[in-house]
Amino acid sequence: MARRAAAKPAASTVETPAGAPGTPAAAAVPGRRKGARRTTPSPETLAALGPERMIDLILGETARNPAFKKIVSAALAALQGPEAVAAIVDRRLAALEGARGYIDWQKRRAFTADLDATVSVVLDALRPLDAGAALDRLVRFLAGADAVLNRVDDSLGITQGVYERAAEAAVEIAGSLPAAEAARFALGLVPRIAAEPDGAFGVVLTDLIPRLGAASLAELDAALAGAEVPEAAGRAPEWQGRYRRSRLIRIRQDLADRRGDADAFIALEHEAAPGRPDRVAVAERLLGAGRAAEALDWLRRPAPKARVTTRADLIAGVPDPDVPDRARIVAEIRALEALGRREEAQALRWGRFAETLDREMLRDYLAKLPDFEDDAALERAFALAATHPQPYRALGFLVGWPHLPGAARLVRARRASWEGERYAVLAPAAEALEEAFPEEAAHLYRCLIDDILARGRAHAYGHAARYLAQLDALGRRLAPGRLEPEQAAYREALRRAHGRKTGFWSLVAGA
Template sequence: MAPAKTATPARTKARPKPDATPKPARPKGARRTTPSPETLAALGPDRLIGLILGETARNPTFKKLVTAALAALQGPDAVAAMVDRRLAALESAQGYIDWQKRRTFAADLDATVTVILNELRPLDAGAALERLRRFLDGGDAVLNRVDDSTGAVQGVYERATDAFVAIAAGLTPAEAARVATGLVAPFTADPFGPLGTLLGDMVPTLAPDALSEIDVALAEAAAGMAKDAAPRSEAAYRRVAARGQILRLRQVIADRRNDADAFIALEREIAPGRENRLSIAQRLLAAGRPMEALDWIRREQEPGLRIVTRADLIAGFDPRGPERERQALEIDILDALGRADEAQALRWTLFERTLDAPMLRAYFAKLPDFEDEEALQKALDHAESFANPHRALAFLVGWPDMSRAAGLVTEKRKLWQGENYAVLAPAAEALVQDYPLAATILYRRLLDGILEAGRSAAYTHGARYLLELDGLADRLAAGAIDPAPAAYRERLKRDHGRKHAFWGLLRD
């Protein structure tokens, strides 16, 4: 008789904990092939040695780094000797490096700096500084014989300069001062050279007490240049420029010592009659001498040329900026003197003259309680009636007061100029949600400006403006604008139908 079967309990799968979250599956093999200390260790020393030897045979720059690492095992002298051989080769070389060889040459120079920083510096910071100085000292000779149109080689020397300053900053104050003092002679000889810039970069990092010897040496050099004045010549102009750099560096030293009087005396020597009154007033105010600061900030200055550089143009140079900065400092000085009413009057005057929104906000912040609402209405009324409607629109949109901005647009609809797209485009975008008529007026002016001038580079923007106008058309009341949306589109086709590049964008 067969034995009776016993019931076995059903197997249940273990359920995950309620707070457990499934992790995304990692692609198979992804971690194994990513170089990391763990994955490389798995290769074993023999395999790694083979890879390194193979790369040293193919890559001279990598070979130099490996050789330097091996030299470091023998001590700083071995690494220094290796660097010295490369520096000697650079100093004796005279061949021209064209653009085809520039990349390899820049990589080699960069490897030299890397060896100094990664291998020599940990062993002997002083020796690393000496090699960096020697490397930088030969910078002019190297740059004069290389096609460095990309700035790659110059970038290596800038890296070396930054590294020199960083290493010197880690020295003791006395040792850092000794290094800086050793740079005075090359600085006075050529303030614009690779070594000359080092001293200027180091001075702000030095202790104020360590600057006396440097300042005395710079003063003697500047005095010698003043006595050695010569008739107008290229050499004389270079000497004048060098002397100016020396005096400017002495001003940096004066700032490090918080010596406003020394700064002012040097400014008078640099630009007699045309001193930078803003810089002087800033320092006098910081020194707790607001009355003298006010005298300087209000002084009449001899007219002179303002050279606008390419960098100024790229950054959007505002010719009103320097005067606004001067007036803002005058306000701070008046506040420091306790002349709050005069400061407030000047804030309001600046707002009235230029619709300066930050100045108006500062004005409101200084008002007594319950007076700001009346002042705000007065300010907005003034903005609406401002002589320059584009400036007024920019202010009202930025403040913001969109109702007044829309009213200004519709009231002066014929005055808007499409070339002022920096004002009209953001204004139209801000108005499009709640004020379709005002937005339509601005988008039409923007589009008309693009098509009438044939600015093909802006056709993409023009196509977007027309699409915005199509979307606004149904939200306009009948007769709100002339011509009506359909008639406006017909006019565009009639007047600009041959601008196929524009209409092609709409079809796309």
């Protein structure tokens, strides 16, 4: 209450524009609602408060907000020079490095605000005075990321976001340094990355590579190639060391991309995944180098024999052989187009569409056809979708294209086969069909409701109540005399079968 009362005189001081003493602001500005006040903070409105009032506001906020107090203290320290600001940051970093206590969810917000204020001090107070000192503090801050995140309840990733901000800032500062200094900074990261390949410094170096001078790339690649990866302590499985080395190789591949050296990338790919190189990644580099024939050869090589995917494979990023090979098809089409083999490229597009009902593949196919042939091809595509062995994929395609008459026919043709548990397809399809095909939409809504109630999915009762309301609206608005009697009978059947599900019926009444 006291704070609100203190603010009133300040608000009144900004009602009179400068240069017009005693004239209300509403009268000075045509169209402004009478009595409106300029209360949005801006340089002009804050200047009108005067220095003493601003000082009161700042002191009040520093008493309530420790993070804001830290920022104000750093701004005052900046008047003394970069050493004074660096001392404030160093004290906080030392406290973080020595802390061991667990930060639970109740303390997480204040702790994260404090971390964010530390980064703000480095960027807003220290960097303008000494960019090198600011970069050193960001490196020290990022070096403690794992220790901090391991003792914080950060299920939402909010604290992690502060470290991501610091990493982005480190890249931006390092990238703005003279070329020789940026190169030295990048080289200094190599031992840290070798020791902890999954840490923040691997991301920093990867993002910094596009900003480095071309002359420094070879030296950095040599440093990464010669980096010694520490052996895992104790009885750690052998794959951990292999994984660490593979992370260094992936950074070297980024360097190869920067140099435009497709052969170096391929050699490193063989080293990273012996016997199982990523054929699409290799082909993309060859295509970029104008070597389409070699790219096509890579793409058409027999895939390695499928084997059981191990935990090491998942961690190391080895491609799962069961993942659909759309990327390979797209790269193969690019190679064929580059070689002038357009009919083969079209055949691949149609084959991919026929198998998966890939909308974008069909659009590309139609775009490449001669004039006046696309209409017939599109009808052929719709006919193929109507008989596709995967009805949910077919319904999703027809709704998404959109071809609603075909979607409605499919709903009718396979009326008995729709299962409400496939709500990700049925719910948007029902909504899309409401206007033009209310009977088909109603059928899908009933499938969704029946599944939720039959399985007793209480967490989805709200959706079921909404679907029932949609059914009522369909009967009244779009199909009076046809859907309304049917809907009344359906509601009665729901009452008989699920009358005891009071949670659902209370939501229906509320709706």
